[in-house]
Amino acid sequence: xxxYTWPSIYFAYSxxxxxxxxxxxxxxxxxxxxxxxxxxxxxxxxxxxxxEEREEGRTS
Amino acid sequence: MLRxxxxxxxxxxxxxxxxFFIGGILTTVVPPLVDTTWAKPFxxxxxxKGPTGKLTPLNELQLQGRQIYIREGCWYCHTQQxxxxxxxxxxxxxxxxxSPVSTPDEFVYDDPHLFGTKRTGPDLSRVGGKYDExxxxxxxxxxxxxxxxxxxxxxxxxVEDAAEFKAIVAYMQTLGRAKDWRPDNDxxx
Amino acid sequence: xxxxxxxxxxxxxxxxSGALVHEDTTAKWFLVSSVAYFFIVGIVAVxxxxxxxxxxxxxxxxxxxxxxxxxxxxxxxxxxxxxAADMALTYYLIPRLCGVRLWxxxxxxxxxxxxxAIILGAVVSLLMGWNQGLExxxxxxPLDVAVVVAWIMYGFNLFMTISQRRYPAMYVSIWYVxxxxxxxxxxxxxxxxxxxxxxxxxxANLNWMYVHNAVGLIFTPVGLALAYYFIPxxxxxxxxxxxxxxxxxxxxxxxxxxxxAHHMLHGPISxxxxxxxxxxxxxxxxxxxxxxxxxxxxxxxxxxxxxDNVPLKFLMSGVVFYLxxxxxxxxxxxxxxxxxxxxxxxxxxHAHMAVLGAFSFFAIAGAxxxxxxxxxxxxxxxxxxxxxxxxxxxxxxxxxxxxWLGGFWQGWQWxxxxxxxxxxxxxxxxxxxxxxxxxxLMFAGILFFSYNILATVLGEKPKPTAA
Numbered sequence: 018x019x020x021y022t023w024p025s026i027y028f029a030y031s032x033x034x035x036x037x038x039x040x041x042x043x044x045x046x047x048x049x050x051x052x053x054x055x056x057x058x059x060x061x062x063x064x065x066x067x068x069e070e071r072e073e074g075r076t077s
Numbered sequence: 078m079l080r081x082x083x084x085x086x087x088x089x090x091x092x093x094x095x096x097f098f099i100g101g102i103l104t105t106v107v108p109p110l111v112d113t114t115w116a117k118p119f120x121x122x123x124x125x126k127g128p129t130g131k132l133t134p135l136n137e138l139q140l141q142g143r144q145i146y147i148r149e150g151c152w153y154c155h156t157q158q159x160x161x162x163x164x165x166x167x168x169x170x171x172x173x174x175x176s177p178v179s180t181p182d183e184f185v186y187d188d189p190h191l192f193g194t195k196r197t198g199p200d201l202s203r204v205g206g207k208y209d210e211x212x213x214x215x216x217x218x219x220x221x222x223x224x225x226x227x228x229x230x231x232x233x234x235x236v237e238d239a240a241e242f243k244a245i246v247a248y249m250q251t252l253g254r255a256k257d258w259r260p261d262n263d264x265x266x
Numbered sequence: 267x268x269x270x271x272x273x274x275x276x277x278x279x280x281x282x283s284g285a286l287v288h289e290d291t292t293a294k295w296f297l298v299s300s301v302a303y304f305f306i307v308g309i310v311a312v313x314x315x316x317x318x319x320x321x322x323x324x325x326x327x328x329x330x331x332x333x334x335x336x337x338x339x340x341x342x343x344x345x346x347x348x349x350a351a352d353m354a355l356t357y358y359l360i361p362r363l364c365g366v367r368l369w370x371x372x373x374x375x376x377x378x379x380x381x382x383a384i385i386l387g388a389v390v391s392l393l394m395g396w397n398q399g400l401e402x403x404x405x406x407x408p409l410d411v412a413v414v415v416a417w418i419m420y421g422f423n424l425f426m427t428i429s430q431r432r433y434p435a436m437y438v439s440i441w442y443v444x445x446x447x448x449x450x451x452x453x454x455x456x457x458x459x460x461x462x463x464x465x466x467x468x469x470a471n472l473n474w475m476y477v478h479n480a481v482g483l484i485f486t487p488v489g490l491a492l493a494y495y496f497i498p499x500x501x502x503x504x505x506x507x508x509x510x511x512x513x514x515x516x517x518x519x520x521x522x523x524x525x526x527a528h529h530m531l532h533g534p535i536s537x538x539x540x541x542x543x544x545x546x547x548x549x550x551x552x553x554x555x556x557x558x559x560x561x562x563x564x565x566x567x568x569x570x571x572x573x574d575n576v577p578l579k580f581l582m583s584g585v586v587f588y589l590x591x592x593x594x595x596x597x598x599x600x601x602x603x604x605x606x607x608x609x610x611x612x613x614x615x616h617a618h619m620a621v622l623g624a625f626s627f628f629a630i631a632g633a634x635x636x637x638x639x640x641x642x643x644x645x646x647x648x649x650x651x652x653x654x655x656x657x658x659x660x661x662x663x664x665x666x667x668x669x670w671l672g673g674f675w676q677g678w679q680w681x682x683x684x685x686x687x688x689x690x691x692x693x694x695x696x697x698x699x700x701x702x703x704x705x706x707l708m709f710a711g712i713l714f715f716s717y718n719i720l721a722t723v724l725g726e727k728p729k730p731t732a733a
Contacts, residue, residue: 025541061438086428086444096516100546101475105471105475152399167683179533181466188469189398190466193609196610197691227688
């Protein structure tokens with residue numbers, strides 16, 4: 018069997034760098050797209066049907 | 078981009094498939110291309126490189142036996158892999174000689190593969206040639222007659238059908254024989 | 267937001283003005299058949315547990331042999347009960363989250379009929395021994411094709427519903443259901459069709475990619491979709507964080523598919539592929555903890571509701587089991603741990619905690635929540651529902667814990683070649699006896715659950731007309 022020690026080390030380091038870069042890109046995008054704004058969590062109230070139930074959920 | 082994925086189902090679907098395919102392709106399509114030993118049948122004539130021998134495809138009768146092995150679900154309780162663990166090589170060994178570990182090139186003709194995930198009974202990757210026909214006949218009829226404490230179910234209908242019995246024993250005697258690794262004397266006395 | 271109710275809840279009267287009325291016929295059909303299979307396959311489960319203790323039980327009948335009943339148990343529970351129940355619940359919750367009716371009830375009913383035909387075909391073929399010899403993919407080819415057709419019908423129906431939704435932003439459950447539909451399609455095609463063109467280790471690699479992802483990319487995302495919907499609904503508390511749920515979703519989408527080869531650790535497969543599978547198995551902790559933290563944080567200040575809210579009991583116990591099982595998974599992917607537990611009885615203990623303890627608990631909670639609503643009746647008995655919970659809980663813990671301990675004993679004994687193999691079998695006999703009795707308790711859970719559902723559906727206990 019061939020020796021894959023060095024290729025796997027290169028793979029691991031470049032993979033790690035890629036992940037960090039990806040995380041940074043997505044962090045910047047979330048800020049730009051307004052995920053951290055006041056309405057960023059609105060979606061989670063969709064599970065409640067009626068308006069009242071929704072408002073209740075928000076306050077409790 | 079994120080907003081788009083959040084509000085457009087098409088975007089979300091495309092991105093989740095792309096992520097899935099990165100891992101999917103790298104772990105299923107690529108490995109056999111990188112490691113060519115997966116598809117090359119075992120063959121070795123040089124004792125310096127380890128056990129000698131040659132993997133040959135099963136004949137008609139042995140294939141028939143393999144079908145019975147699958148039909149009766151033997152592979153749910155018996156694995157067919159001697160793993161890279163010392164204990165496995167000892168347990169698969171024979172008369173004091175340790176068995177070599179299973180390598181991909183020994184299974185090239187296996188379709189479906191029968192590596193198994195659960196070892197309720199012993200591993201069968203090197204069982205070929207260890208027990209003779211009479212042993213298997215008695216054992217299939219009632220395993221507890223030969224191995225007290227065994228929980229293997231009896232398979233009387235395999236013994237009663239002479240053709241099926243011949244086929245399944247013929248198949249089991251092939252298991253692990255591609256590598257010529259052990260003392261000659263076959264069968265438990 | 268608009269009020270949404272089920273057709274049965276207005277009981278022939280006029281719908282409140284402006285309310286969206288759901289038919290829910292497809293959800294009803296799928297749910298009733300899934301509960302029926304749960305009961306029938308539950309009997310098979312107890313029988314195979316008994317066979318470990320009394321190996322001669324029914325052993326002269328080929329169709330009742332262990333090797334034929336085990337695939338029936340696995341396929342029946344996975345596809346007959348759990349996947350069908352998951353489909354029923356998604357037919358219920360997706361239209362509600364989208365604020366529109368299901369795209370086509372006719373297509374949905376056709377899917378339910380086809381699904382039942384597949385399960386009945388599976389029962390016959392597995393008992394006859396028509397087995398393809400690949401784990402989780404035992405069904406003969408014509409049935410595989412039928413599953414693909416049914417899945418396309420299901421996916422198309424839900425995607426059309428989602429595309430017509432009234433709210434542009436999608437709640438996390440919709441994400442998970444979409445992921446389930448897409449990933450399942452490709453995972454299933456790999457495990458049932460791509461394997462036919464390969465042999466040996468290559469085939470095993472595809473097979474285990476499928477086996478692992480049948481749980482990781484089918485039952486996990488759809489189970490989480492249920493949990494994300496029913497935990498806020500059953501406790502009437504909004505989810506802790508939408509953002510966190512998104513992190514969980516995308517990390518699951520990326521990480522899960524890589525891990526198939528961890529089923530062959532120490533086996534005849536390339537070492538580097540095993541290492542990749544291990545690394546990604548450890549990374550599974552990210553999506554798991556993201557989801558579990560979200561559920562726990564949602565319950566903050568609401569734990570008292572667990573005292574008398576049966577669906578919530580199932581949901582939160584399911585979350586705990588999910589956390590445990592997904593902690594085990596990465597841990598026994600490590601080579602040192604794997605050398606002990608792999609191929610032992612630890613593995614069924616782990617698998618049952620995932621599929622029964624976590625995902626079936628979510629589906630059961632969903633069923634207890636949905637059935638009274640879509641049939642417009644009161645649940646037949648809350649106390650019976652409570653009993654079913656405790657039967658499952660006690661039986662389940664008995665089952666899981668004894669098999670983990672037993673698995674470790676077994677693994678340690680195997681790793682000492684001085685111990686003859688048969689002695690390691692005899693040593694496990696008490697473990698299998700406890701497993702059988704735990705199985706009886708769990709079957710009592712199934713019995714109470716299915717009777718409760720049946721009595722609710724057929725019974726005449728109308729819903730109290732709430733103001």
